[in-house]
Structures are given as structure tokens and as C-alpha cells.
Amino acid sequence: MPAEIYLNVAVSGLLTGLVYGLMALGLSVIFGVVRVVNFAHGEMMTIAMYLAIVLFAAFRLDPLVMMVPIAGVLFALGYAMQAGLISPFINRPEHMQFMLLVAVAMIIVNTLLILFGPDARNVQTSYAFDSFAVGPLIVDATKVYAGGAAIVAASALFAFFRRARIGTAIRACADNYTGALVVGLDVKRLYALTFGLGAACVGAAGSMLVLLVDVTPALGPSYTLLAFVIVITGGLGSMPGALLGGVLIGFTEALAGLLFTPSAKSMFAFAILVLVLLFRPQGLLGKKVA
Amino acid sequence: MTDWRDRVPGRGGVALIGLGVVLLAAPLVANDYLLTILILILYFAYTGQAWNIMSGFAGQLSLGHALFVGLGAYVAAALYVHFGVAPWIGLVAAVAVAAACGAGIGFLAFRFGVAGVYLAILTIAFAEFARIGFDHFAWVGGSAGFFLPVATYTRNDVWNLRGNPTMFYYVILALTAAALLLSHALLRSRLGYYWLAIREDEEAARALGIDTFRCKMAAVVISAALTSVAGVFFAFYYNNLFPEQVFHISRSIELILAPIIGGIGTLFGPVVGAVLLTGLAEGLREALDVFGFDAPGIKQVFYGICLLVVVTLLPDGVWPPLARALRLRPREGA
Amino acid sequence: MSALLDVQRLAKSFSGLRAVQDVSFAVPPGAIFAVIGPNGAGKTTLFNMIAGVFRPDDGAIRFAGERIDGLRPDEVCRRGIARTFQIVRPFPALTVEENVIVGMLLRKDVATARRAAGDLLARLDLHDKRHQRASTLTLPDRKRLEVARALATEPKLLLLDECMAGLRPTETDRMVAILRELNREAGLTILLIEHVMRAVMALATRILVLHHGAAIAEGAPGDVVRDPAVLASYLGAEAV
Numbered sequence: 001m002p003a004e005i006y007l008n009v010a011v012s013g014l015l016t017g018l019v020y021g022l023m024a025l026g027l028s029v030i031f032g033v034v035r036v037v038n039f040a041h042g043e044m045m046t047i048a049m050y051l052a053i054v055l056f057a058a059f060r061l062d063p064l065v066m067m068v069p070i071a072g073v074l075f076a077l078g079y080a081m082q083a084g085l086i087s088p089f090i091n092r093p094e095h096m097q098f099m100l101l102v103a104v105a106m107i108i109v110n111t112l113l114i115l116f117g118p119d120a121r122n123v124q125t126s127y128a129f130d131s132f133a134v135g136p137l138i139v140d141a142t143k144v145y146a147g148g149a150a151i152v153a154a155s156a157l158f159a160f161f162r163r164a165r166i167g168t169a170i171r172a173c174a175d176n177y178t179g180a181l182v183v184g185l186d187v188k189r190l191y192a193l194t195f196g197l198g199a200a201c202v203g204a205a206g207s208m209l210v211l212l213v214d215v216t217p218a219l220g221p222s223y224t225l226l227a228f229v230i231v232i233t234g235g236l237g238s239m240p241g242a243l244l245g246g247v248l249i250g251f252t253e254a255l256a257g258l259l260f261t262p263s264a265k266s267m268f269a270f271a272i273l274v275l276v277l278l279f280r281p282q283g284l285l286g287k288k289v290a
Numbered sequence: 291m292t293d294w295r296d297r298v299p300g301r302g303g304v305a306l307i308g309l310g311v312v313l314l315a316a317p318l319v320a321n322d323y324l325l326t327i328l329i330l331i332l333y334f335a336y337t338g339q340a341w342n343i344m345s346g347f348a349g350q351l352s353l354g355h356a357l358f359v360g361l362g363a364y365v366a367a368a369l370y371v372h373f374g375v376a377p378w379i380g381l382v383a384a385v386a387v388a389a390a391c392g393a394g395i396g397f398l399a400f401r402f403g404v405a406g407v408y409l410a411i412l413t414i415a416f417a418e419f420a421r422i423g424f425d426h427f428a429w430v431g432g433s434a435g436f437f438l439p440v441a442t443y444t445r446n447d448v449w450n451l452r453g454n455p456t457m458f459y460y461v462i463l464a465l466t467a468a469a470l471l472l473s474h475a476l477l478r479s480r481l482g483y484y485w486l487a488i489r490e491d492e493e494a495a496r497a498l499g500i501d502t503f504r505c506k507m508a509a510v511v512i513s514a515a516l517t518s519v520a521g522v523f524f525a526f527y528y529n530n531l532f533p534e535q536v537f538h539i540s541r542s543i544e545l546i547l548a549p550i551i552g553g554i555g556t557l558f559g560p561v562v563g564a565v566l567l568t569g570l571a572e573g574l575r576e577a578l579d580v581f582g583f584d585a586p587g588i589k590q591v592f593y594g595i596c597l598l599v600v601v602t603l604l605p606d607g608v609w610p611p612l613a614r615a616l617r618l619r620p621r622e623g624a
Numbered sequence: 625m626s627a628l629l630d631v632q633r634l635a636k637s638f639s640g641l642r643a644v645q646d647v648s649f650a651v652p653p654g655a656i657f658a659v660i661g662p663n664g665a666g667k668t669t670l671f672n673m674i675a676g677v678f679r680p681d682d683g684a685i686r687f688a689g690e691r692i693d694g695l696r697p698d699e700v701c702r703r704g705i706a707r708t709f710q711i712v713r714p715f716p717a718l719t720v721e722e723n724v725i726v727g728m729l730l731r732k733d734v735a736t737a738r739r740a741a742g743d744l745l746a747r748l749d750l751h752d753k754r755h756q757r758a759s760t761l762t763l764p765d766r767k768r769l770e771v772a773r774a775l776a777t778e779p780k781l782l783l784l785d786e787c788m789a790g791l792r793p794t795e796t797d798r799m800v801a802i803l804r805e806l807n808r809e810a811g812l813t814i815l816l817i818e819h820v821m822r823a824v825m826a827l828a829t830r831i832l833v834l835h836h837g838a839a840i841a842e843g844a845p846g847d848v849v850r851d852p853a854v855l856a857s858y859l860g861a862e863a864v
Contacts, residue, residue: 085602103598107598110587113585232408
């Protein structure tokens with residue numbers, strides 16, 4: 001196969017990977033700070049995706065334009081979930097946490113199924129078939145915009161954690177729960193805020209991803225899994241790691257789809273996950289847990 | 291555990307015998323529809339109990355148990371369809387394959403210290419691997435599915451598991467009873483005590499001389515082996531296998547609902563959970579039918595809500611408080 | 625009389641921080657040997673090396689003549705060394721009796737363990753609480769359970785990690801009495817880390833003092849507590 005095809009597929013994978021990275025960033029923030037295993041992560045993203053679809057179908061509103069409001073809705077949802085439902089589970093055994101979120105995930109997926117049915121839907125914007133030609137590269141416009149939006153959203157999140165006081169407070173909670181309590185931080189509220197932020201990431205990622213894939217309720221679980229693979233590969237608690245992991249997985253998936261059969265591409269993600277779990281459980285950029 | 295027989299008053303023993311009689315006599319009074327419901331309940335009780343051994347007793351949470359069901363199903367089905375091997379013989383191969391797989395996963399996980407969330411995700415990954423792998427496995431039909439020959443049978447052929455629902459009912463009833471007896475025996479053995487210790491605090495268990503690696507491996511292998519038997523049953527009962535369904539993560543989740551809702555780590559939890567879930571779900575479906583309302587996914591939403599309620603309000607499951615209320619006070623494993 | 629536990633030039637560092645350096649001592653059978661020292665002196669690290677939790681960077685540990693450094697915790701226990709944890713770790717969902725049975729299963733079969741558990745619990749004043757879930761116990765009871773469980777494995781050497789911490793004086797005295805009894809009647813050798821000097825002086829036949837990971841004094845209790853180096857480590861050089 002001519003080299004251009006590989007290049008195109010690789011770039012395409014990279015761009016999609018940026019969106020995956022944003023989704024995983026949300027999980028990294030949640031898992032890294034609140035230490036909750038958000039098994040409903042992908043399902044939350046499908047909520048955002050369907051929201052985008054509905055808004056587009058009803059009002060012709062471009063998902064990328066709606067990215068901020070949709071992220072806002074997901075933020076509220078995430079905040080409410082943490083404050084209302086998950087909070088008492090912070091100190092309970094891990095398996096209880098998963099089960100709680102598995103239950104939430106089940107409810108979300110099947111409610112979406114009841115509301116929208118199993119058929120695939122998508123969003124066809126005016127630029128859906130445009131592409132950019134850069135030398136030998138031909139890249140879909142949707143992918144470029146989505147990738148770009150992902151970078152913008154991720155940068156905003158990084159800036160928030162670096163500069164904003166609340167961001168620093170959240171990082172403090174992650175580093176030292178008791179210490180944070182001792183200095184008077186309202187940890188419960190900060191946790192809810194963090195979960196909301198993670199959900200917002202996922203909301204933003206959803207509005208981007210809706211341009212790139214067909215949406216069915218069943219996507220939820222596969223993206224939850226993908227988010228975990230990315231976060232574990234990139235390194236738990238490492239935000240750059242989540243982005244790096246996302247890009248890596250997007251890239252590998254795209255190439256695997258090209259070299260082998262498309263359906264086998266998720267096998268690669270899993271193979272990577274198994275290898276990481278066994279040989280470098282802290283991930284590529286994560287810190288080794290004592 | 292102090293012998294539960296010492297602590298269960300005569301009332302509990304009588305109840306158990308009564309239940310046994312009812313179950314044995316059920317096909318005489320139940321219609322085919324009710325029988326299929328009972329088969330479903332027993333199937334979930336059985337798989338739930340098999341899962342419970344690894345995840346409830348030994349505390350190693352698996353979210354990919356559909357892998358073992360699928361392996362059992364495909365191995366036995368393939369041997370039957372391609373070589374005419376009867377399922378009871380094919381079962382031996384199915385168990386061997388599943389046990390080997392379980393051992394492999396266990397070895398990788400426990401040698402490398404993978405536990406908790408990470409173990410759960412690892413099990414999901416392996417199940418997904420199998421799902422995608424079998425999609426491409428042409429010898430057993432791939433994604434198009436694998437089918438067992440079905441014909442109208444004039445008489446029940448237990449050896450080849452061809453027959454009417456009543457036959458399948460007794461088979462699954464026997465399997466479930468066997469699983470309960472085995473679990474009871476395991477809980478009273480040294481291995482059972484060691485599993486509970488590992489579940490509670492692995493490091494403290496090690497400090498008492500327990501070889502936790504070996505015990506955990508035993509749990510995975512036994513659980514995998516038992517689960518694969520359910521797979522064999524599944525294959526011969528439904529007569530069609532699709533990787534997308536058999537290995538899917540929703541199968542794994544479905545499998546663990548009964549034991550978690552009933553009471554993880556208890557002896558009767560999975561059975562109680564299976565009865566509750568399946569019974570209520572069917573009841574719900576009937577009720578909705580009356581209103582002419584049917585949508586795919588309602589049952590799953592219901593299951594999700596049940597799970598949510600149990601996890602938030604009854605973390606030990608339904609059985610322990612129920613048993614305490616009925617003055618049966620089970621102490622098995624929890 | 626050859627030592628039951630012989631520690632030679634033990635050393636352990638964590639990321640450049642030297643937790644234990646060049647520590648050597650010998651515990652004769654039947655002794656009650658106390659390891660004391662200010663916080664951060666390396667006592668628990670020393671313990672953890674003997675118990676098999678950490679592998680020493682340097683040095684050797686011999687138990688009844690056999691090298692045990694580098695063995696896994698369960699292997700160490702099987703050879704006859706039992707340990708308690710500084711922060712007690714009972715099996716919460718199991719009853720007091722079941723906790724002890726688990727320990728006994730190392731040397732006994734299930735039926736025998738079930739019968740013998742009651743007697744061991746009686747020795748530790750836990751018999752009437754034997755059907756209670758471990759999670760419902762008070763701290764002193766948990767500490768006794770921790771000791772009972774360790775004893776259930778029939779050790780020759782018992783490692784006690786600050787088992788008096790958090791106990792009231794009367795409870796401390798009771799624990800001291802129980803340990804003295806076990807030492808006297810069963811010949812149990814005890815190696816303990818302790819801050820509560822009341823217990824140390826009542827129990828120990830020999831004391832080792834650690835400071836910044838190194839041994840600064842060893843000997844009979846009376847001598848050690850008057851040693852200027854020891855006083856300096858606890859109170860600061862100016863105070864001596």
C-alpha cells in the first residue's frame with residue numbers, strides 16, 4: 001500500500017485520538033482525584049452525544065458550537081451524581097463503588113435505548129464531507145475541527161488546574177485527602193466539582209465525537225472501556241498521560257484497522273491494556289504508587 | 291464457620307426440604323412457559339454461585355465471567371457438531387479449557403499484583419478479546435453464529451441433551467444443587483477459610499502463613515471450571531451461539547446481578563437474587579404487557595434500578611437481612 | 625545457647641533514605657527482647673524485614689540457624705515466626721473465633737482448629753466475645769485478637785509491633801501479664817517494638833535501642849535506660 005494511505009490513516013487516528021484523550025482526561029481527573037471508578041464514563045458521553053444529535057436535528061445547531069452548553073449540562077449531571085449519589089461510597093470497598101456505577105451505566109444505556117431505539121444516528125454538518133489537503137495528506141475537516149476543539153478544551157482544563165485557586169485546591173485533595181481537610185478545604189464540594197469537570201470533559205468530547213462516528217446506545221460501554229484502557233496506559237493521575245494515551249490508542253487503532261480487519265482494532269487496545277497492567281501498571285507517564 | 295446446621299433451627303432445615311420437594315415436583319404442575327422461567331432462575335443461580343466462589347468468597351472481583359461461559363459453550367458445541375461428541379464428554383474438554391484459561395489469567399494477574407479495579411478491568415479485557423477473537427473464528431461460525439442441529443425429538447435424550455424443557459429443568463436443577471453443596475463444602479474447608487481471610491485482608495492473611503497466590507489461583511480455576519459447565523448447558527439449551535452475545539460484557543454483568551443483589555459471599559445469596567430478579571422482571575413484563583407497553587431495555591433499566599437500590603441501601607444483599615428476619619441467621623461466609 | 629533469631633549487619637534504604645543501617649543483634653530462645661527508639665528510628669522497617677515484607681539490602685537474618693531474609697511473609701510464618709501489625713488488622717467480617725481459626729489452620733485441620741480456638745481465646749480473655757464480628761470489637765479487644773491470631777499459628781517467635789499503643793494502664797498491665805505467662809509457660813520468645821516504657825520495663829529481658837536506623841545501645845534494661853547516648857536520642861543532647 002502506498003505510504004500516503006498509512007500517513008493519512010495515521011493522522012486521522014491521531015486526530016480522533018485527541019478526542020479520545022479528552023474523554024480519558026475526564027476519567028483521569030475523576031479517578032485521579034476522587035478515586036472513584038467511573039464505570040459510567042462512556043455512558044455519560046453517550047448522553048452528550050444524543051443531546052448533540054437532538055439539538056442538531058431540532059435546531060440545526062452545530063455540535064462544536066454547542067460544545068460548551070453540552071459540557072455545562074454534563075457538568076451539572078456529574079456534580080449532582082457525585083454530591084447526591086456517590087459521595088457516601090468514597091470510603092466503602094471498591095467493589096461497591098463499581099457496582100453503583102455499573103448500575104448507573106445500565107440505567108443510562110437502557111433509558112437511551114428506550115428513548116432513541118437501537119438504530120444508529122449521526123450528525124451531518126455542512127462540512128461533513130469537506131477535507132483539507134496538505135501535501136500528500138488528505139484529512140477530513142470534521143476530524144481537524146474535532147481534534148482542534150479537543151486541544152482547546154484540554155488546554156482550558158490544564159490552565160484551570162494550574163492557575164485557578166480552585167484547581168489548586170482540587171489538586172491538593174488528590175495529593176492528600178486528610179491534609180486538605182485539615183487546612184479547611186470543603187472536600188465534598190471539591191469532589192463534586194471535580195466529578196462535574198470530568199463529566200464536562202466527557203460532554204465536550206461527546207459533542208466532538210458525534211461528528212466522527214455513528215451513535216447507538218451500545219457505544220457507552222465500549223467507550224467506558226476505552227477510557228479505562230487509555231487512562232491506565234497513559235498513567236493514572238497524569239493528565240498529559242491521558243492525552244498521550246488517547247493519541248496512542250487512536251493511532252494504533254487506526255493503523256490496526258488498516259493492517260488487519262477493522263473489527264480487530266479494539267483487540268489491540270486490549271492487548272496494550274494487558275501489557276501495561278502486567279509490566280508497567282503505573283502507565284507511561286504515571287507515578288509509581290508505593 | 292460454626293456449622294450452619296448447628297445454628298439453623300429446625301425451621302430452616304424443614305424449609306429447605308420443603309423447597310426441594312417443590313422444585314422436584316414443579317414440572318408436574320408448571321406449564322412450559324413457567325418452566326422456562328424456572329430454568330432461567332436456576333441458570334442464573336448456578337452461574338451466580340460459580341462466580342461467587344471467586345469474587346464473593348475469595349474477594350477477587352471478576353467482570354468478565356462471560357468468557358468462561360462462552361468457552362464452555364463453544365468447546366462442547368464444536369465437539370458435538372464437528373465430531374459428534376456427546377455433551378457430557380465434551381464437558382470434560384470444556385472444563386479443561388476454561389480452567390486453563392482461568393489459570394492463565396489468574397497467573398498473570400496474581401504474579402504481577404493486579405488486584406481490585408485493575409483485576410476487574412483485566413477480566414473485562416480478556417472477555418472482550420475472546421468476543422472479537424471468536425467473531426473471526428470460522429471453524430465455529432464466527433460472527434455469523436454457530437448452530438446445533440435441532441429436530442423434534444420424540445423422547446428425551448439426556449446423553450446428548452436433546453429434549454423438552456422438563457429434561458433441561460432437571461439438569462439445571464441438579465447442577466444448581468451440586469453447586470450449592472460444593473460451595474457449602476468449600477466454605478467449611480481450610481481453603482474456604484483462607485479465601486475469606488484473603489478477601490478481608492490479604493496482607494494479614496499472608497502474615498498467618500497463607501500462600502495467597504495458590505489460594506487465589508484455586509478460586510479462579512474452580513470458578514472458571516464451574517462456570518464453563520453452565521456454558522455447556524447454554525449451548526445445548528439455546529442451540530445457537532453468537533460471540534457478540536455470548537462473550538458480551540452485558541452477559542458478564544447480568545451474571546453478577548443475582549449474587550450481588552442476593553448477597554455477595556453468602557451461600558444462598560445467588561439463589562435468592564436469581565429468584566428475585568427473574569421473578570420480578572417477568573412480573574414487570576407481564577404488567578407492562580397488560581398496558582401494551584413494550585420497549586427493549588425496560589428489563590435492563592429495572593435491573594439497573596434494583597442494583598442501585600441494593601448497593602445503596604442493602605450492601606450485604608437481600609438474603610442476610612431476610613434470613614435474620616426469618617430467624618435463619620446464615621453465617622456462611624459473610 | 626545459640627540464638628533463636630540472629631540478625632547480622634542488616635541494612636535497608638528507601639529511595640536513598642537509610643531506614644536501617646548495620647544493625648546486628650541476637651535473641652536467645654525464651655527471651656523477651658524489646659526494640660525501642662524515637663519515631664522514625666527504623667524499628668518497623670526492621671520488623672518488616674524479619675517478617676518477610678521487605679527484603680534487606682544488606683545483611684542476613686537467621687532463624688533457628690536457617691537464613692530467612694528474602695522469604696515471603698507466609699514462608700516466614702510457616703517457619704515459626706508470627707507477627708502483629710502496628711495498626712491492627714482483624715478480618716472484619718469474620719467472628720473473633722473465625723479469625724483465630726484461620727490462624728490455627730496453619731498447623732491443624734479444620735475440626736481440631738474449631739475445637740481448640742475456644743481455649744486460646746480464653747487465654748486472651750476473648751472467650752465470651754468469640755461469636756462477635758471482629759469489626760465490632762473495641763481497640764483493646766482487637767489488640768488481644770491480633771495477638772491471639774498470631775499465637776494460633778504456634779510460633780516459636782512472636783513479633784509484637786507496638787501492641788500496647790492506645791491501651792489504658794490497666795489494659796497494658798493485663799497484656800503484660802498475658803505475655804509473661806506465655807513466655808514462662810510455653811517458652812515463647814518475644815521480640816517487641818514498644819514505646820510504652822511501662823510495658824518494656826515490665827517485660828523485657830534485653831533491650832535494643834535504635835536511632836536513625838542504627839543501633840546505639842543494647843543490653844539489660846537497667847543499663848540501657850541510663851545510657852547517655854540513649855537519653856540523648858530521646859531528650860536531645862542538651863538535656864543529658
